[in-house]
């Protein structure tokens with residue numbers, strides 16, 4: 144699989160297939176692995192669904208703008224809100240990146256990543272939050288979490304944010320198809336990221352651009368590797 148600078152940074156959809164009902168978009172290889180896994184999960188009483196698959200650059204820019212402007216809540220590691228006004232520009236950038244990726248550096252740009260939920264576990268009208276307590280033992284997706292840990296690897300997936308490595312906060316719901324994401328991560332260089340961010344003229348750019356190398360080491364490559372390569 145060869146990613147172009149455009150597909151790597153979510154600025155093209157040429158590597159993506161769009162599905163309707165339920166609506167999500169993924170790289171065809173990730174979709175195939177997901178459907179196989181979904182089939183098998185049914186026999187364990189789980190109805191796997193893609194809560195979030197491919198996400199494009201503009202969507203990630205919108206999230207960045209809202210959080211940089213204090214129009215969306217920011218959370219600390221424990222999931223408690225952080226007062227926006229108390230943050231320096233640098234601290235604000237770290238607070239955003241703990242829970243949201245830099246535009247151009249979201250693994251969801253690659254079409255290889257899935258945020259997974261279990262539709263069967265959800266009572267009617269349940270609003271998914273994607274928070275750690277939902278995936279903890281006894282949480283609404285606790286059974287799903289155990290199933291993922293025991294089975295997802297057989298379908299080529301791993302959990303890059305399984306543990307807290309001081310970068311992105313733990314995201315047990317986030318699965319990655321290693322066949323796609325390992326080469327994608329190698330191809331996404333700090334230089335490409337720098338160039339992409341420069342063009343985007345984001346809020347906080349003045350503070351952000353000199354930090355790109357540091358942010359790349361702390362939030363982009365700092366992941367839990369697959370158990371088997």
Ligand SMILES: [Zn+2]
Pocket residue numbers: 195251256257258314316317318
């Ligand atoms: Zn995710």
